Amino acid sequence: MRSIPHIFxxxxxxxxxxxxxxxxxxxxxxxxxxxxxxxxxxxIQKINALRTENKTKEKSQLSLIEDFNYKISVLNNLIxxxxxxxxxLTREINNNQKQISNLRDELKLLKEDYAAMIVKSYKSRNQxxxxxxxxxxxxxxxxxxxxxxxxxxTNHQKEQGETxxxxxxxxxxxxxxxxxxxxxxxxxxxxxxxxxxxxxxxxAQHRSVMASIQKDLSKxxxxxxxxQREAARIxxxxxxxxxxxxxxxxxxxxxxxxxxxxxxxxxxKVLASNFVSxxxxxxxxxxxxxxxxxxxKQPSLIDRSLTVQRNGVLxxxxxxxxxxVIFNGTVIKVTAIRNSNxxxxxxxxxxxxxxxxxxxxxxxxxxxxxxxxxxxxxxxNLEGDTILSFxxxxxxTTQNPASxxxxx
Numbered sequence: 001m002r003s004i005p006h007i008f009x010x011x012x013x014x015x016x017x018x019x020x021x022x023x024x025x026x027x028x029x030x031x032x033x034x035x036x037x038x039x040x041x042x043x044i045q046k047i048n049a050l051r052t053e054n055k056t057k058e059k060s061q062l063s064l065i066e067d068f069n070y071k072i073s074v075l076n077n078l079i080x081x082x083x084x085x086x087x088x089l090t091r092e093i094n095n096n097q098k099q100i101s102n103l104r105d106e107l108k109l110l111k112e113d114y115a116a117m118i119v120k121s122y123k124s125r126n127q128x129x130x131x132x133x134x135x136x137x138x139x140x141x142x143x144x145x146x147x148x149x150x151x152x153x154t155n156h157q158k159e160q161g162e163t164x165x166x167x168x169x170x171x172x173x174x175x176x177x178x179x180x181x182x183x184x185x186x187x188x189x190x191x192x193x194x195x196x197x198x199x200x201x202x203x204a205q206h207r208s209v210m211a212s213i214q215k216d217l218s219k220x221x222x223x224x225x226x227x228q229r230e231a232a233r234i235x236x237x238x239x240x241x242x243x244x245x246x247x248x249x250x251x252x253x254x255x256x257x258x259x260x261x262x263x264x265x266x267x268x269k270v271l272a273s274n275f276v277s278x279x280x281x282x283x284x285x286x287x288x289x290x291x292x293x294x295x296x297k298q299p300s301l302i303d304r305s306l307t308v309q310r311n312g313v314l315x316x317x318x319x320x321x322x323x324x325v326i327f328n329g330t331v332i333k334v335t336a337i338r339n340s341n342x343x344x345x346x347x348x349x350x351x352x353x354x355x356x357x358x359x360x361x362x363x364x365x366x367x368x369x370x371x372x373x374x375x376x377x378x379x380x381n382l383e384g385d386t387i388l389s390f391x392x393x394x395x396x397t398t399q400n401p402a403s404x405x406x407x408x
Contacts, residue, residue, distance in 0.1 A: 030092075033085045039407065040078040046290055047071050050316060059383045061213050062223060065301050066292050068206040074290075075199040082192045089185045096178045103171045213302060221303045228308060230339065234356075235311045237337045241345070242352055243396050245332050249347075261395040262350040272349025275327050282326045282404050283372055285355060285390045289317035291408060292387070295400040311398045312354065312391030313408070319386050322374045323355045326405065331367040331375075341379045343389075351399075356389035 051067065059067075213220050243260070250263045264272060293314035300306035325346055332352070333345035343356040344363060359379035363369065380386040392399040402408040 030085065030088055033081055033088065037078065037081045037085065040074055040081060043074050043290055044071070044078065046288060047074065050290075050318060053319060053384075059385075061209055062220060062302065063383055063385060064209050065206070065213070068202055068209065069301050070290065070292050072199065072202050072206060075195060075202060079192060079195050079199065082188050082195065086185055086188045086192070089181050089188070093178060093181050093185070096174050096181065099174055100171060100178070103167055103174070107167055107171065210302075217303065221306065224300050224302060224306055224308070228306075232309065234337050234340055238311070238343075238354060238356075238391070239396065241333060241335070242393055245345070245347075245352070246396060249332075264350055268349045270349075271328065272351060275348045275351050278327065279404050281406050283324070284315070284405055284408070285323055285326055285353075286315055286317040286321050286378065286388055287324070288321065289315045289388070291402070292316045295398075295402060312356075312389055313401045315388045315390060317378055317386050317388060319380050321378045321386055321388070323358060323376050323378055323388055324372045324374050325355075325369045326353055327371050329353070329369055331363050331365050331369065334361055334363065334365055342376070344375050346375070350395050352393040354389075354391040354393070356391070357387060 047067075047070070246260065246262055253263055253265065262268070291313050293308075293310060295310055295313050297307050297309050300308050323344075327348050329346040329348040331344060332347045334342065335345075336342040340356065342358045342361050343354060344358065344361060346353050346355075346369060355375060357379050358376040360377040361375065362377075363373075363375045369375070378386050378388045390401055392401050392404055
């Protein structure tokens with residue numbers, strides 16, 4: 001009887017284990033990519049829906065550039081993720097094709113071995129031949145060994161048959177998976193072509209608006225500088241209010257006159273700890289929306305020589321959208337800074353969240369709020385954009401909201 005040497009069987013088992021581990025890792029990666037792709041598709045749907053809602057209004061060139069820039073970045077990310085999925089599928093298809101080839105080779109050997117065993121069994125099927133084989137033993141020990149050999153041979157024959165059956169089923173399943181994967185890859189390629197066409201249209205419109213801006217760049221640069229000065233003034237005023245609230249809170253507890261950090265009670269320490277433990281998992285301050293302007297310093301989209309500084313994020317949302325608190329806390333300030341709409345400040349231990357540009361406010365100072373409680377309605381500007389300005393402070397220091405809010 002021919003059989004696969006033990007060392008090769010061991011190597012084959014190792015190959016299957018390593019292959020299975022790689023396939024599991026690839027499967028998890030594929031799921032992650034698909035989740036991200038669906039998120040980006042929903043993001044584009046939100047952008048399109050908000051564009052449709054606001055298209056009746058005449059937008060400024062600066063606002064249009066912000067819209068185009070954000071959608072182009074999302075489209076680029078979608079193309080990148082879809083390409084990664086297609087490439088991963090290609091590797092999975094190649095792996096499956098290798099498995100199919102290996103299984104076919106192994107099945108060929110197994111079937112040849114099995115056929116040889118069947119022939120040998122047929123030749124020795126006579127019961128008398130088996131008895132004579134046992135009786136011709138030199139002693140009882142040899143007879144016993146021959147009996148065990150006959151049993152093992154019969155069991156091995158059955159196992160070989162089951163192995164052939166299992167591997168044939170496995171081969172059929174891999175072939176089915178291969179067909180599904182090829183179909184998925186073709187769908188991804190087709191979808192990517194549509195996305196690339198959309199991206200080209202967006203870029204063309206972006207170039208058109210930029211060409212119009214370049215004709216009078218000094219005017220737009222002046223507008224950007226003016227907006228940045230106004231934003232900086234409002235940010236300074238908010239920082240002043242935060243420090244005043246810290247000093248006011250600390251004066252009440254008679255613990256410190258410092259205006260740079262809160263002196264916390266035991267209850268506030270627990271609240272702050274819970275706030276920190278939810279970092280990266282906190283809900284958005286609006287139910288639907290996308291970030292049109294991010295935290296920190298970035299070059300201007302119009303004039304790259306200019307730097308734009310933000311202490312928070314700007315979130316485009318739907319008309320009459322409700323602003324909601326992102327975590328349990330207490331309202332410590334409801335006010336309106338000169339030349340801006342009302343804002344609400346909420347304290348979470350030694351953290352403060354700020355919700356600016358509200359048209360209506362539904363809470364008052366001292367109110368205790370729970371996560372996702374509505375605090376007001378977001379204002380819509382003359383261009384039809386509904387934008388919430390949102391900031392997070394740790395004591396008197398600003399934080400990047402994208403680090404705290406779920407998938408921001």
